[in-house]
Amino acid sequence: MSLHDPVPAPEDAGIQIRNLTVSYDTDRGRFHALNDVTLDIRPRHITGFIGESGSGKTTLAMAMMNAIHNPGRIDGGSVLLEGAGDVLRLKGEELRRLHGRYFGFVFQASSNSLNPLKRIGAQLMDLGRSHGVTDLRALLREAKTLAERMGMDGDRVLTSYQHELSGGMRQRVGIIFALVLKARVIILDEPTTALDMLSQQAVLEIVRTIHQERGLTTxxxxxxxxxxxxxxxxxxxxxxxxxxxEGPTQSVLRHPRHPYTRGLIHAIPRITGNLHDVEPLQGTPPDLATIPTIGCVFRERCPIRAPICDTVAPTPTSAHGDGIVTCHGVDQHD
Ligand SMILES: Nc1ncnc2c1ncn2[C@@H]1O[C@H](COP(=O)(O)OP(=O)(O)OP(=O)(O)O)[C@@H](O)[C@H]1O
Ligand SMILES: [Mg+2]
Structure with missing residues (x-):
């Protein structure tokens, strides 16, 4: 239940994304950063978004919250959030309230979203006030508990300015901001990049525990x-x-069907477990200005390219039981 809102967000906040297309206006023209994305984000599940830099991960997360700003634009599609309807139809105060009730978001460079001139505790109170929280003491207690569960001194964090905290601590503070309002949907954009292995483990552990305790959509x-x-x-x-x-993690990682997923997995020693097996992905990450507009966007880098890939864009077919793969080269039935 929300700390502050008389109408609680539903327990299970699943999200159905349909035909979502987003473009950015650049000095080289307007390009699609997301193209006809259809996807279900399941409640009580942790969903991972992966892909090389520029593949659209952050754009997808922002679009799910209807938070794409200039020079970006949502060109079409819908984002149905359980209990709230189509997020893309909301604006202004309604959208702001929805963000407070439903979403906790940790930005990719989370230290940038902190105010350098205010102590962390004061910023947490601002956050609470802006979302109508009346019991600010309870909010601070909750933040302190979260800080301590992430291995930090809660009092010290709350009385510090951002420059008094290490990069890793700032990243954890970003996560506290996302969790403290009791949002139902938590989106963490690269939450552990500034952390050493031990702190990374501690942060992932707390995220997983809170995800389970609160039955979140993460x-x-x-x-x-x-x-x-x-x-x-x-x-x-x-x-x-x-x-x-898209599919269950174990199945996708063990039996990747798309040649791009295979390439991504083989490019990483931690998954194959054997340094000799590591093969860098061929080619360079896609540039929106030069990706093909007809046929398959991956074909230039694809080891199983066929003539049809030049002319026809593949459509999603069923894979991994209840998942999908979008490639002409894979067997349609599994
Ligand atoms: N504000 C913007 N203006 C113009 N183009 C943008 C803007 N933000 C993103 N893009 C473009 O949209 C595409 C997707 O970017 P996005 O940031 O969503 O990728 P990402 O997968 O999150 O990458 P990374 O792993 O580097 O964070 C990229 O080609 C990027 O250049
Ligand atoms: Mg990103």
């Missing part, structure tokens, strides 16, 4: 396949703004 965006393997129930693989594969 999304983790990461480059780190180890984090996905350890944390995510399901994984979404993005390439050039398309979902190329």
């Amino acid at each position: 999304v983790i965006i990461t480059h780190d396949m180890g984090v996905v393997a350890e944390m995510a129930d399901r994984v979404v693989v993005l390439y050039a703004g398309r979902v190329v594969e």
Whole structure:
């Protein structure tokens, strides 16, 4: 139940994304950063978004919250959030209230979202006030508990300015901000990149525990396949703004169907476990200005390219039981 809102968000906040297309206006033209993305984010699951830099992970997360700003634009589609309807139809105060009730978001560079001139505790109170929290003491107690569960001195964190905290501590503070309002959907964009292995483990552990305790809908965006393997129930693989594969993590990581997913997994020693098996992914990450507009967007880098890939874009087919793969080269039935 929300700390502050008389109408609680439903326990299970699943999200159905349908045909979502987002573009950015750049000095080279307007390009699609997400192209016709259809995806279900399941409640009480941790979903990992993976894909190379520029594949659209952050854009997808922001679009799910209807938080795409200039020079970006949502061109079409819908984002149905259980209990709230189509998020893309909301704006202004309604959207702000929805963000407070439902979403906790940790930005990719979370230290940038802190105010350098205010102590962390004061910023937490501002956050609470802006979302109508009346019991600010309870909010601070909750933040202190979270800080301590993440291995920090709670009092010290609350009385510090951002520059008094290490990069790793700031990252954990970002996570506290996302959790403290009791949101139902938590989105963590690269939550552990500034952390050493031990702190990373501590942070992932608390995220997982709170996810379970509160029955959250959690999304983790990461480059780190180890984090996905350890944390995510399901994984979404993005390439050039398309979902190329989606399914239960174990199945996708053990039996990747899309050649891009295979490439990603083989490029990482932590998954194969053998340094000799590591093969860098061929080619360079896609540039939106030059990706093909007809046929398959991955074909230039694809080891199983066929003539049809030049002319026809593959459509999602069923894979991994209840998941999908978007590739002409895979068997349609499994
Ligand atoms: N504000 C913006 N203006 C113009 N183009 C943008 C903007 N934000 C993102 N893009 C473009 O949209 C595409 C997707 O970017 P996005 O940040 O969503 O990728 P990402 O998968 O999160 O990458 P990373 O792993 O580097 O964080 C990229 O080609 C990027 O250049
Ligand atoms: Mg990103």
